[in-house]
Each structure stands twice: as structure tokens, then as C-alpha cells.
Amino acid sequence: QVQLVESGGGLVQEGGSLRLSCAATGRTFSVYAMGWFRQAPGKERESVALISRSGSSTYYKDSVQGRFTISRDNAKNTVSLQMNSLKPEDTAVYYCAAQPTSSYYRTANEYAYWGQGTQVTVSS
Numbered sequence: 001q002v003q004l005v006e007s008g009g010g011l012v013q014e015g016g017s018l019r020l021s022c023a024a025t026g027r028t029f030s031v032y033a034m035g036w037f038r039q040a041p042g043k044e045r046e047s048v049a050l051i052s053r054s055g056s057s058t059y060y061k062d063s064v065q066g067r068f069t070i071s072r073d074n075a076k077n078t079v080s081l082q083m084n085s086l087k088p089e090d091t092a093v094y095y096c097a098a099q100p101t102s103s104y105y106r107t108a109n110e111y112a113y114w115g116q117g118t119q120v121t122v123s124s
Helices: none
Strands: 002-007 010-013 018-026 033-039 046-051 058-060 068-073 078-083 092-099 118-123
Touching: 002 092, 018 033, 018 092, 018 118, 033 068, 033 078, 046 068, 046 078, 058 068
Parallel strands: 010 118
Antiparallel strands: 002 018, 018 078, 033 046, 033 092, 046 058, 068 078, 092 118
16 A cells, blocks of 8 residues: 655645645555546546656646646655646646556546645636
8 A cells, every 4th residue: 555645735826836746655656657636626536647657658638738747756755746837727636646557547536545635726
């Protein structure tokens, strides 16, 4: 098993930046593909950025491509999401997720382990 704890959320103005971090403890971090998901009120949880366990492959939701960057440090057991040029529609609770597989899955129900979430609010 792995335990995940997110940090770095907050309130930011449109056009601003935030960096989310997810710290993992437990089983060897490098066996997990990792993902950042988000859920806005009344909406389904959606994938935002995903990364393979080696870090060699990434995926981004179309609407965040070019603005968000996912990265991982297997030596420090962390995965991060750098979010630039934030928009009000990025407002949501952001979750870190892990699944023991080499590549990544795009749907939330494929991930077994989740953090508690961190709120990101972008004001216009």
C-alpha cells in the first residue's frame, strides 16, 4: 500500500501560478504510475495530468496542455503539478492518485490509492 498527502493548494488570481505536491509513504514509490485529478462541485472527477512510473511518459487534459506540468522524483517519493496561467475554470479539489502499473490510466476508477485532496480556487 501507499499513502498520499497533497499540499500546495490555495486561492490565486486568474493568470497566477500554484505548485501542488504529493508526498508518498509506504510501498516503493517507483512502482506506481501517478496522476493528478480534479473534481469541481456537481461534476465528475477528471484526469488532469498523468505520469508513468519511470516519468518517461505523460498525459495532459487538453484544456491544461501547455499550462500545467507534471513531474516526479522517485528518490524523494514525490509527484508535483506546476500550474501556470490559471483560469477560474481550473477551480476544483485536486487529488493525487497512484496505481501500481508501468504506464498510466486515464480514468479515476483505475486508481486504487488516493490522497485527501487540496482545494484550488482561481478568482477572476
